[in-house]
Amino acid sequence: MNLVLIGYGGVGKAFIKLLIDKHEKLKSEGLDIKVRGILNSKGGVVSSNSLDLREVINVGLLENHKDWRTGINYRDILMKEKCDLMVELTQTNKETGEPGLTHIKYALENNINVVTGNKGPILVDYEGLKRISEEKGVSLGVGCTTGGALPSLNCGLLDLAGANINKVEGILNGTSNFILEEMESGLSFKEALDKAQILGIAEKDPTLDIEGYDTAIKMMILSKVVLKKNIDINEIKIKGITAVSKEDILKAKNEGKRYKLLGKIECTGNETSMEVSPILIEKENMLFNINGKNKGVKYYTDTLGEITVIGGASGTVNAAASILRDIINIHNGYKF
Amino acid sequence: MNLVLIGYGGVGKAFIKLLIDKHEKLKSEGLDIKVRGILNSKGGVVSSNSLDLREVINVGLLENHKDWRTGINYRDILMKEKCDLMVELTQTNKETGEPGLTHIKYALENNINVVTGNKGPILVDYEGLKRISEEKGVSLGVGCTTGGALPSLNCGLLDLAGANINKVEGILNGTSNFILEEMESGLSFKEALDKAQILGIAEKDPTLDIEGYDTAIKMMILSKVVLKKNIDINEIKIKGITAVSKEDILKAKNEGKRYKLLGKIECTGNETSMEVSPILIEKENMLFNINGKNKGVKYYTDTLGEITVIGGASGTVNAAASILRDIINIHNGYKF
Structure with missing residues (x-):
């Protein structure tokens, strides 16, 4: 599964750490996640194979990564890297839903599954996003937005x-x-x-x-x-x-x-x-x-x-684990 | 979805009643369940379209149904009626798993999804059954076997x-x-x-x-x-x-x-x-x-x-609802 992460704050970092910790186990269960790109609001790092996630964690700020580039267009990355799933964890704006709303809409319209912990887009237009995901036959996993690790x-x-x-x-x-x-x-x-x-x-x-x-x-x-x-x-x-x-x-x-x-x-x-x-x-x-x-x-x-x-104790690790839960269920065929 | 029910005791009857009650709602959600056959240990009733479930409930004993036949081979029915899913609710035998074990094995081997509330076959050979279901790419839903309505x-x-x-x-x-x-x-x-x-x-x-x-x-x-x-x-x-x-x-x-x-x-x-x-x-x-x-x-x-x-209160209705839950999740793409 080719994955792109947009938004690299506390939960984003915890998610990347979790992917490192769980990599072997997930792979043995048939889920080989390749992170093709990690973007924040200023730029990001991209790999046409799979990012070395340990290296990403070790450099701390994404900006310190040797392959850091500014001015990356997330649309190009999603399409060029044959992304199967986008994880959207940008900052929440409960009034406009942006920038998450635009990110999610674009991914779904291009047949890419989305998992998000961002309440903004869901509050502003869940119905519209769900309609697109159904038309395109892809999933929109939002389990993290209500209670995080609690499977509410x-x-x-x-x-x-x-x-x-x-x-x-x-x-x-x-x-x-x-x-x-x-x-x-x-x-x-x-x-x-x-x-x-x-x-x-x-x-x-x-x-x-x-x-x-x-x-x-x-x-x-x-x-x-x-x-x-x-x-x-x-x-x-x-x-x-x-x-x-x-x-x-x-x-x-x-x-x-x-x-x-x-x-x-x-x-x-x-x-x-x-x-x-x-x-x-x-x-x-x-x-x-x-x-x-x-x-x-x-x-x-x-x-x-x-x-x-x-x-479902609170915390970035638990929130990240709830993102991973949606990804695994989508991998196992469930259409959210 | 073409469904065959094997075993028509308390939970089996409650399941048929539930399908009547929920039919319109499920259909509106894209799940149109057609019951092609209901069998018990002596015989059964079969339809190449869909059984009239109200009629089945109204006659009480399956043996009183106008189309009741003895000596039906479940294998023929599963194959002839293009069954997508078999519900197995025969009596539990925790030592041999039979007759459920043979029923479930046959269905899975023939690419038919199975949902069961029968503990016997699961206790005796869950591992073997799961292996077949994975080979064949079909599901084996057993949610009802541990706590019924409780989604344990x-x-x-x-x-x-x-x-x-x-x-x-x-x-x-x-x-x-x-x-x-x-x-x-x-x-x-x-x-x-x-x-x-x-x-x-x-x-x-x-x-x-x-x-x-x-x-x-x-x-x-x-x-x-x-x-x-x-x-x-x-x-x-x-x-x-x-x-x-x-x-x-x-x-x-x-x-x-x-x-x-x-x-x-x-x-x-x-x-x-x-x-x-x-x-x-x-x-x-x-x-x-x-x-x-x-x-x-x-x-x-x-x-x-x-x-x-x-x-998850106990009772035949709740157990039947847990059978239906597995069926819906399978319909929604989840591979149990």
């Missing part, structure tokens, strides 16, 4: 094939998990947030995480990919964890319960509605124990019962 | 593609779950077992369930399919729930813990070992809340973290 989309697509999904609940925001847990241990919201920021768990501007938008965005992607339903962000009731007081949390703890920031999609007939809010969860609920960096999704179905999938 | 094998194969699995823990026996829960509520083992038998949860001879053999068998299949490792039943340390006293259980309850019958596979280097025993589980463990008819499997991996999948 895989579960909805593959593990629930044939079942109607009536409801989905997702705990998908690690920062909120962390802050709520710290508040259970007695910290105030401010103290918990400070701690999360010091530990690098929360961002400098934590609004997206603590106000529920990150969860909403992940659930919107899940809805697009698994349920084939577009939900407008303006139609989602979104309440973040700032709506819960320390008193609420300690009272819940005394009752053996726990608050979690929950994204919920309900499907009734043709109607699909979504809500994000901190919800009191009983200890018998499968979602009760999702803590730390773990995430979880619970699907309610007509014929397969309730299926919950939990886990 | 799917998760290991598809959701963990590319990861090394270091350990697997499974709670896969509903009867043991039920008895342990009832004992937590104060019943003695004998009372809990009686209740399970009255409710039809436990069989008349409950040995396989309560002595851990059922769990061992399911974990053996998981090991064969997901880990590609055969573990001999004589090399498995097996202890059933009869090893736990009511006192143990109540003491655990007081400490906020709980006993569960756990199957555990550990993989270190090339060594794979398995154990089945009642284990004390802390309430922070994802497996703590698996109760009632639910089941769960937890995978420990190198690059995707710990992934736990829980759910």
